[in-house]
Amino acid sequence: MSVWKTNDxxxxxxxxxxxxxxxxxxxxATPFFLATAAAAMDNEVAIYFTMxxxxxxxxxxxxKIVIPRKGGNGRELKFFIDQAVExxxxxxxxxxxxxxxxxxxxxxxxxxEMIGGAAFNDMACDADAVIGF
Amino acid sequence: xxxxxxxxVLDCSGMLCPMPVxxxxxxxxxxxxxxxxxxxxxxxxxxxxxxxxxxxxGNELLRSTQEDGKFVFYIRRSK
Numbered sequence: 102m103s104v105w106k107t108n109d110x111x112x113x114x115x116x117x118x119x120x121x122x123x124x125x126x127x128x129x130a131t132p133f134f135l136a137t138a139a140a141a142m143d144n145e146v147a148i149y150f151t152m153x154x155x156x157x158x159x160x161x162x163x164x165k166i167v168i169p170r171k172g173g174n175g176r177e178l179k180f181f182i183d184q185a186v187e188x189x190x191x192x193x194x195x196x197x198x199x200x201x202x203x204x205x206x207x208x209x210x211x212x213x214e215m216i217g218g219a220a221f222n223d224m225a226c227d228a229d230a231v232i233g234f
Numbered sequence: 235x236x237x238x239x240x241x242x243v244l245d246c247s248g249m250l251c252p253m254p255v256x257x258x259x260x261x262x263x264x265x266x267x268x269x270x271x272x273x274x275x276x277x278x279x280x281x282x283x284x285x286x287x288x289x290x291x292g293n294e295l296l297r298s299t300q301e302d303g304k305f306v307f308y309i310r311r312s313k
Contacts, residue, residue: 113290138252138283141259142290188256 103227104193104220107145115139116224117148118233122156123166126178129157130168132234133181133190140188144229147191149221151198158182158192158213159204186212195221238296238308240272241265247276247304254280255287258309262293265311270296273307280305 105114117136121128132148140146156162163179170176186192192213199205206215216224225231244261246254254275262271273284281298284307288295296308 134252138255141252141255142287143259144290184252184256188259 104147104214104216104224105145105227113144113229114224114227115144115146116228116231117146118231119148119150119154119157120152120234122153123162124153126166126175127169128234129166129178130176130181132232133157133178133185135232136190137181137185137188140185140190146189147193147224148185149193149195149216149224151195152201155194155198155202155204155209158194158210159202159208160210163210182210193221238270238272240308241269242271244271244273246280247274249275250277251279251283253277255283258284258287258307259291262291262309262311267311267313269311271307271309271311273309275305275307276303277305280307284309 117132119132136146136148150158157178163182164177166178167175168178193216194209194213195217242261242265244257246257254277258273265271284295284298288309292313294310294312296310299306
């Protein structure tokens with residue numbers, strides 16, 4: 102059984118991969134808003150957070166990570182996370198990349214799901230597009 | 235140009251990508267099949283975005299124009 106939920110061949114499945122976190126705030130928002138746009142096009146969409154990616158979905162970091170903007174007035178990452186979650190984008194992590202930061206699932210914001218490397222690869226093979234950041 | 239009559243207006247002026255697409259996606263689901271949504275946006279990415287969105291979702295982009303510096307779209311809910 103795939104982690105993907107749809108059986109409808111007309112629904113495309115897009116998997117985003119986010120490897121960046123706190124050190125690179127300018128690289129954190131894009132996967133969320135592209136995933137949001139994809140979900141608004143009635144696709145099934147997930148973001149897999151690995152390497153430093155889980156920092157994006159750790160509790161409190163949505164408020165702490167601010168996307169810089171020339172001239173100031175950067176926006177908190179939380180805005181982009183909330184937008185994605187609201188439209189049904191799924192947020193996935195794996196255990197080794199949580200261990201890397203000393204996180205447990207309790208440190209993750211609500212809705213984050215745990216998968217493993219096999220499930221990830223299975224999702225990738227099944228996806229219509231896999232996009233890495 | 236033929237006169238198109240909308241059943242609902244959605245003003246996305248001032249909103250940036252991906253908000254016009256997100257709002258359009260939500261608004262179209264509140265219409266009946268066959269009804270028309272008029273969407274107004276100022277995001278310069280909106281014309282290609284709405285074309286792609288329509289193609290992907292199967293809703294019909296009846297018209298895409300520029301009026302007074304704003305982009306205006308008429309979309310018919312098709313399914």
